[in-house]
Amino acid sequence: EAAVTQSPRNKVAVTGGKVTLSCNQTNNHNNMYWYRQDTGHGLRLIHYSYGAGSTEKGDIPDGYKASRPSQENFSLILELATPSQTSVYFCASGEGQGAGNTLYFGEGSRLIVV
Amino acid sequence: GDSVTQKQGQVTLSEDDFLFINCTYSTTTYPTLFWYVQYPGQGPQLLLKVTTANNKGISRGFEATYDKGTTSFHLQKASVQESDSAVYFCALVPSYQGGRALIFGTGTTVSVSP
Numbered sequence: 112e113a114a115v116t117q118s119p120r121n122k123v124a125v126t127g128g129k130v131t132l133s134c135n136q137t138n139n140h141n142n143m144y145w146y147r148q149d150t151g152h153g154l155r156l157i158h159y160s161y162g163a164g165s166t167e168k169g170d171i172p173d174g175y176k177a178s179r180p181s182q183e184n185f186s187l188i189l190e191l192a193t194p195s196q197t198s199v200y201f202c203a204s205g206e207g208q209g210a211g212n213t214l215y216f217g218e219g220s221r222l223i224v225v
Numbered sequence: 226g227d228s229v230t231q232k233q234g235q236v237t238l239s240e241d242d243f244l245f246i247n248c249t250y251s252t253t254t255y256p257t258l259f260w261y262v263q264y265p266g267q268g269p270q271l272l273l274k275v276t277t278a279n280n281k282g283i284s285r286g287f288e289a290t291y292d293k294g295t296t297s298f299h300l301q302k303a304s305v306q307e308s309d310s311a312v313y314f315c316a317l318v319p320s321y322q323g324g325r326a327l328i329f330g331t332g333t334t335v336s337v338s339p
Contacts, residue, residue, distance in 0.1 A: 142326075144326060151234075151331060152331060153231070153329045153330055153331035153332045154269065154314065154332075156326050156327075156328070170328075201268050201269070203268070212327075213271050213274075214269075214271070214327060215270075216270065217268050218266070218267055219267075219268055
């Protein structure tokens with residue numbers, strides 16, 4: 112009964128193609144996040160959302176869009192995928208701010224752009 | 226801007242060894258600092274947090290404290306087991322992004338041999 116589920120778990124895309132990574136959470140959290148994980152860089156924030164209809168830019172938003180159509184769902188969209196976007200992407204949900212904000216992560220989506 | 230620096234990329238230990246991982250941070254606010262752990266094939270999960278300097282956070286045999294004077298915080302465990310093999314991330318809530326996101330370090334891979 113994973114509370115944050117991501118799909119697809121693995122994806123191979125061609126350069127210039129469109130990729131959509133989806134995330135669903137059953138925690139009823141207002142905040143949702145997309146991070147990417149790369150060796151030597153750790154976890155870097157791409158986009159996040161405060162609630163349905165909102166999206167905010169994180170630290171590395173270039174080349175990515177996000178969509179939050181509902182409390183439960185948050186998507187990351189790569190309109191024109193590039194090999195530099197090959198990475199493992201993690202979605203997370205969280206409630207509150209500051210010290211009270213524990214993030215709950217999904218299991219990750221591995222994307223390879225060829 | 227706010228940041229965390231985690232210089233130890235890899236730590237190799239034997240069971241019952243002492244574990245010590247250090248991070249340094251930079252922020253304009255009074256920080257809450259976190260340690261997240263990522264086991265193979267999983268997303269990161271909260272290990273513990275420290276909300277006040279010189280106070281300890283304790284969880285699952287791990288302890289963490291931070292020192293405002295040296296802007297450093299560390300994670301330690303007296304006697305590690307093979308099951309502690311994982312990637313450990315330090316993180317903080319930045320002074321921007323409304324306190325809703327986390328900045329992560331680059332991670333320390335801990336390998337414990339039996």
